[in-house]
Amino acid sequence: MNQTGNAQLKNRHQELGLSDRQVLEMYKNMVLARKVDERMWLLNRAGKIPFLVSCQGHEAAQVGAAYALDRTKDFLCPYYRDMGMVIVFGMTAKELMLSAFAKAGDPNSGGRQMPGHYGSKRLHILSGSSVVTSQVPHAVGIALSGRIEGQKLVVLTAFGEGASNQGEFHEAANFAGVHKLPVIFFCENNKYAISVPYSKQAACESIADRAKGYGFPGISVDGNDPLEVYKVTKEAADRAKRGEGPTLIEVVVYRLVPHSSDDDDRTYRSREEVEAARKKDPLVTFSHYLKDLGILDEPKEKEIHDRMLMEVDEATEYAENAPDSAPEDALKHVYAE
Numbered sequence: 467m468n469q470t471g472n473a474q475l476k477n478r479h480q481e482l483g484l485s486d487r488q489v490l491e492m493y494k495n496m497v498l499a500r501k502v503d504e505r506m507w508l509l510n511r512a513g514k515i516p517f518l519v520s521c522q523g524h525e526a527a528q529v530g531a532a533y534a535l536d537r538t539k540d541f542l543c544p545y546y547r548d549m550g551m552v553i554v555f556g557m558t559a560k561e562l563m564l565s566a567f568a569k570a571g572d573p574n575s576g577g578r579q580m581p582g583h584y585g586s587k588r589l590h591i592l593s594g595s596s597v598v599t600s601q602v603p604h605a606v607g608i609a610l611s612g613r614i615e616g617q618k619l620v621v622l623t624a625f626g627e628g629a630s631n632q633g634e635f636h637e638a639a640n641f642a643g644v645h646k647l648p649v650i651f652f653c654e655n656n657k658y659a660i661s662v663p664y665s666k667q668a669a670c671e672s673i674a675d676r677a678k679g680y681g682f683p684g685i686s687v688d689g690n691d692p693l694e695v696y697k698v699t700k701e702a703a704d705r706a707k708r709g710e711g712p713t714l715i716e717v718v719v720y721r722l723v724p725h726s727s728d729d730d731d732r733t734y735r736s737r738e739e740v741e742a743a744r745k746k747d748p749l750v751t752f753s754h755y756l757k758d759l760g761i762l763d764e765p766k767e768k769e770i771h772d773r774m775l776m777e778v779d780e781a782t783e784y785a786e787n788a789p790d791s792a793p794e795d796a797l798k799h800v801y802a803e
Contacts, residue, residue, distance in 0.1 A: 489693075493762070531652055531695050535622060536703075543602070566581045606638045610645065626653070643681040684716070
């Protein structure tokens, strides 16, 4: 690559205020999310863990957004696919595996929740629910609570484009718009609500178009580009902190694997479509960006992948051999004690 092209590329993250070290860290987190996810698929197929909702194809959007937040103050209200997001906020491979195996040491719920239902008071991550879109009004509630208490916090809530058709999304967006609450509505549009294609879900051209009806900005970006996602999320967070209200961000991504471990995506999308999407795999495209700048090379890339794989190996062994939850613990936090 010529020096002019090199300089133009270099400016992409430096102009956003990100250092070479930070973008390399972003890449590492994307790789870790992918490695954990791939291992969970193998464990599921081996009959060792019951269920999996994959983040593959969403990693760049999730990591880019999480990096734009203040992890000491801001809150995440993620949905079940947001492994990359919670990793940035501090959840480890070991903790994710404890959850997948439903072990007593699972920090999300002590093994009581389904895998992918993240939650950590310490890490400012709201505990998730299986009810689609329920995290969205909860996020608005946290934002309102923060305002009442005089805290300068931002709440990001993530959801799929199918969830944006639920009543909870519209009620939450309307309330947040009226009261100008510091909420980022983060729609990960992977083009399928399980098996239903976008064309049969919504009549609008973009989910971002819906923001106008609630009186705040909506923007649609390429979710395969972590730097672009970082940029728009940072702008939304800064706007929220200035008291200017919510933003709806639509990140257009592609789910590279079935909706869940119980889904057969061959029934509703062609292999050609999936293979075409794999050519835009965000791990590959972001790796190329870093290599073009000299931040990453083949040996360093191999070292990162090997190190993350070792971390996943250790986490898997630890979680598989960890103590199970006691049967009576299923009633914990259900009834008053």
